[in-house]
Amino acid sequence: MILAEEDMRRLMAMSQRGDKQAYRAALSGATHWLRRFFARRIAAHMIDDLVQETLIGLHVKRASYDARRPFYPWLAAIARYRWIDQLRKLERLPDEDVDAVPSVPSDEEPVLARLSLDRLLIHIPEGQAQAITLTRIEGRSIREAARITGQSESLVKVNIHRGLKRLAALVESE
Amino acid sequence: MKSEHLIDRLVEEHDATSPMTMAQGRLAAGVAALGSVIVILWLSGLRLDIAAGRPSPLVLLSAGLFGLGALASGWAATRLAQPAVGGSQGGALWMVGAIGLLPAISLIEYLLGNHAPTSTGAALRCLSFGLGASIVTFAVLGLRLRRGxxxxPERAGLFAGLSAGSVGAFAVTLECNYDGLAHLTLGHVAIVAAMALAGRYGLARWIRW
Structure with missing residues (x-):
């Protein structure tokens, strides 16, 4: 279950005071939220790894959270940072069903939708977003991506490179 | 490893932490900046016209630009130590960008043939003084970003460099007795530019996580 903003904020405040039970609850809450957050935005078999990397990031940098400020925008910024890092590391993924994990129902979770990775992708040119989505998220080859988009293979590569650079610069944008 | 196992390990490692607040970061950077300015003024004294209570308008204008630039970019750097979706530093960048007016006007003057001769030695003196005056603020902001x-990281490093460089340029502007836009550009604005490069290409690597 995804916890409400206020609950997460309170749990993190208690965690920072050394409450291990509150920290466990906060990490569990963050795990649920992150699974939904990354759904359809990375190959399904990689979601666990990415969630874990983000949890480690949260743990290592937990002192940077100020409990007087909203929790989810803080977590989303870290999650986006780790997601882009992961996309950069990826070459070609095996084809698989990216719909295996349910997508984010935007009417049910307005905060999550506002912070979502889709919101990030709409800020970059369509050609770059397509190239990244097809190759780094859906796991298609450069050749397939070129065929689908009508771009040359070298343009697909350039678009991936430029798109990832742009995404990294937009990591805090709404 | 399943997330549940990871959570067990993280909970076991967890201890009370002292949360960062932006106010603490801004206070630390402010103290570092103020201390640096005081040390520079203690070492070489106030400009003669300021000491006499009749500062030139150009000195006031440039000191104001450097001071506001230091404040705006330091504000942005401390904000970037604590991430959040929805943040923007556009205002700070415009504010620091206003410092660019000094070299821009200097260039126009030069192209119009209105330039006064300037001493390279004096510019180098100001540059080295200013870089020295920037270091403490740069270190404080860098440590803040590293902990955050x-x-x-590139933008955070850039703002830390801009802020520290502006502090150095501000301090030097209050003590340097040379006048003229060309000197301000070569000896003072260059401090901001050099520290911005150090932040963007040096500090950014150190704070990446």
Whole structure:
């Protein structure tokens, strides 16, 4: 279950005071939220790894959270940072069903939708977003991506490179 | 490893932490900046016209630009230590960008043939003084960013460099007795530019996580 903003904020405040039970609850809450957050935005078999990397990031940098400020925008910024890092590391993924994990129902979770990775992708040119989505998220080859988009293979590569650079610069944008 | 196992391990490692606040970061950077300015003025004294209570308008204008630039970019750097979706530093960049007016006007003057001769030695003196005056603020902001979680390390490093460089330029502007836009550009604005490069290409690597 995804916890409400206020609950997460309170749990993190208690965690920072050394409450291990509150920290466990906060990490569990963050795990649920992150699974939904990354759904359809990375190959399904990689979601666990990415969630874990983000949890480690949260743990290592937990002192940077100020409990007087909203929790989810803080977590989303870290999650986006780790997601882009992961996309950069990826070459070609095996084809698989990216719909295996349910997508984010935007009417049910307005905060999550506002912070979502889709919101990030709409800020970059369509050609770059397509190239990244097809190759780094859906796991298609450069050749397939070129065929689908009508771009040359070298343009697909350039678009991936430029798109990832742009995404990294937009990591805090709404 | 399943997430549950990871959570067990993280909970076991967990201890009370002292949360960062932006106010603490801004206070630390402010104290570092103020201390640096005081040390520079203690070492070489106030400009003669300021000491006499009749500062030239150009000195006031440039000191104001450097001071506001230091404030705006330091504000942005401390904000970037604590990430959040929805943040923007556009205003700070415009504010620091206003410092660019000094070299821009200097260039126009030069092209119009209105330039006064300037001493390279004096410019180098100001540059080295200013870089020295920037270091403490740069270190304080750098440590802050290292402890924090900057998700835009290049931008955070850039703002830390701009802020520290502006502090150095501000201090030097209050003590340097040379006048003229060309000197301000070569000896003072160059401090901001050099520290911005150090932040963007040096510090950014150190704060990446």
């Amino acid at each position: 979680a900057p998700v835009l």
